[in-house]
Amino acid sequence: MQTGKCATISVPEAGKRYYGLSRNGSYEAAARGEIPVIQVGRLKRVPVVAMERKMAQAGEREAPDATAA
Numbered sequence: 001m002q003t004g005k006c007a008t009i010s011v012p013e014a015g016k017r018y019y020g021l022s023r024n025g026s027y028e029a030a031a032r033g034e035i036p037v038i039q040v041g042r043l044k045r046v047p048v049v050a051m052e053r054k055m056a057q058a059g060e061r062e063a064p065d066a067t068a069a
Contacts, residue, residue, distance in 0.1 A: 008045035011037060018051060 009017070014035055015026025027044075029035045036050040 005048075007049070008038070008047050009051075011035060011044050011046055014046035014051055018055060 011030050012023040012026045015021035015023070015029055018035075019026075019029065021029060026035065030037045030044065030046075035046055036054060037044045037046055039045075
């Protein structure tokens with residue numbers, strides 16, 4: 001099943017795309033668990049779906065309550 005989009009991206013690409021981090025900063029964030037990774041041997045990849053879900057959940061937690069006004 002090939003849709004043209006890759007299901008994973010590199011750690012540096014995820015860090016830059018979602019947080020504006022450098023290569024080293026991206027790997028440090030992944031080590032802290034701030035960027036979700038899967039590891040196959042020595043290769044670390046970031047599942048796009050997991051990263052999108054993490055960003056959506058962060059947005060929900062930070063959104064102001066509309067009924068509080």
